[in-house]
Amino acid sequence: MDKFCFAGPSYGVEPRAKLAEKIIGLMPENMGKVFFTNAGAESNENAVKIARMFTGKFKVFSRYRSYHGSSFGAGNLTGEPRRYALEPGAPGFIKFFDPYVYQEAIKFESEEKATEFYVSKLREQIVYEGPESIAAIVLETVTGSNGVIIPPKGYLPGVRKICDEFKILLICDEVMTGWGRTGKMFAFENFDIKPDIVTFAKGVTCGYTALGGVVVSKDIAEYFNDNVLSCGLTYSGHPLGCAAGVATVDYYLENNILENVNKVGNVLGEILEDLKIKHPSVGDVRYIGLFSAIELVKDKETREPLVPYGKDPEGIMKAVLGKLKEKRFMTYTHENIVIVAPPLIITEEQLKEEMVKMDEVLTWIDKEYI
Ligand SMILES: Cc1ncc(COP(=O)(O)O)c(C=O)c1O
Numbered sequence: 001m002d003k004f005c006f007a008g009p010s011y012g013v014e015p016r017a018k019l020a021e022k023i024i025g026l027m028p029e030n031m032g033k034v035f036f037t038n039a040g041a042e043s044n045e046n047a048v049k050i051a052r053m054f055t056g057k058f059k060v061f062s063r064y065r066s067y068h069g070s071s072f073g074a075g076n077l078t079g080e081p082r083r084y085a086l087e088p089g090a091p092g093f094i095k096f097f098d099p100y101v102y103q104e105a106i107k108f109e110s111e112e113k114a115t116e117f118y119v120s121k122l123r124e125q126i127v128y129e130g131p132e133s134i135a136a137i138v139l140e141t142v143t144g145s146n147g148v149i150i151p152p153k154g155y156l157p158g159v160r161k162i163c164d165e166f167k168i169l170l171i172c173d174e175v176m177t178g179w180g181r182t183g184k185m186f187a188f189e190n191f192d193i194k195p196d197i198v199t200f201a202k203g204v205t206c207g208y209t210a211l212g213g214v215v216v217s218k219d220i221a222e223y224f225n226d227n228v229l230s231c232g233l234t235y236s237g238h239p240l241g242c243a244a245g246v247a248t249v250d251y252y253l254e255n256n257i258l259e260n261v262n263k264v265g266n267v268l269g270e271i272l273e274d275l276k277i278k279h280p281s282v283g284d285v286r287y288i289g290l291f292s293a294i295e296l297v298k299d300k301e302t303r304e305p306l307v308p309y310g311k312d313p314e315g316i317m318k319a320v321l322g323k324l325k326e327k328r329f330m331t332y333t334h335e336n337i338v339i340v341a342p343p344l345i346i347t348e349e350q351l352k353e354e355m356v357k358m359d360e361v362l363t364w365i366d367k368e369y370i
Pocket of ligand 1: 039040041042044067068069070140144145173174175176201202
């Protein structure tokens with residue numbers, strides 16, 4: 001703040017350069033440059049623009065159970081009900097189904113069988129839509145607010161293969177999953193794929209200041225050496241935001257934050273599995289690193305969600321969140337799902353203490369609603 005309260009985006013400033021270099025250093029070798037934004041929605045908006053300019057194609061695929069931001073473009077990418085306020089939406093935003101195995105009408109023998117189904121249906125839809133008009137597939141690497149849906153084995157490599165076959169860019173939205181949340185610096189590292197574009201925000205500054213960004217491949221970066229990058233924001237790469245980003249990323253690395261996420265993440269997984277066995281209201285638990293969800297059902301057999309999709313006429317989930325808040329367990333609920341995503345620095349003891357509160361609230365749900 002003392003050095004530069006502000007410098008326009010076309011001027012070089014040290015924190016911006018330092019942060020971009022750090023980010024590229026953490027990415028696979030195919031990634032080339034970073035375009036900074038102020039938040040997640042802006043990152044996704046600009047990722048789509050970049051993909052359209054680079055490919056010369058216009059359609060964009062994204063999934064139903066997704067949230068990519070609430071501004072106009074990001075809101076059109078979004079598949080869940082927060083998109084409805086923008087409808088009728090912009091042309092060219094196509095939705096496809098998520099690998100939401102737990103609530104799928106078909107019961108698959110294995111993760112591989114599930115992957116085969118979802119990837120082949122996606123390929124079929126792409127063929128019907130016309131691959132020559134499709135610029136990108138945008139997905140949350142692990143679906144976040146819509147239920148921590150972890151892709152089945154082979155799913156993301158399968159999507160990558162389709163992208164390669166039809167020259168479609170793969171954009172991973174890592175706004176929620178980036179910066180250590182899933183036990184790797186970026187969630188795509190869990191699944192053995194290299195995206196063409198990665199969007200990030202939130203964790204890059206740990207929330208201390210507003211900052212987001214779009215990381216693009218070397219191929220894309222090179223294209224814009226000779227072509228106009230028609231993206232611009234007054235606060236793109238704000239020196240204060242980038243300085244906070246440098247400090248935050250240094251903290252993550254110097255304190256080996258990933259080790260804690262993985263260590264405490266294992267304990268979180270064990271606790272969640274125990275809660276699933278103990279409580280009739282818990283249909284499924286999903287977890288990776290310190291990113292997890294508890295899916296509440298009326299009946300474990302039928303898997304009927306505790307509240308219907310997009311509605312909560314009796315205010316059940318509001319009451320659940322209220323009970324958690326009363327105990328000062330601060331979190332987020334969405335549809336019939338409670339997200340558990342503690343701070344990356346949480347200790348095992350702190351986690352256990354907090355999850356006792358969750359256990360108590362689940363007992364209350366069992367009695368009240370099951
Ligand atoms: C996966 C994902 N993408 C994008 C966004 C939008 O980010 P922002 O609210 O910073 O615009 C969010 C916000 O929660 C998100 O979870």
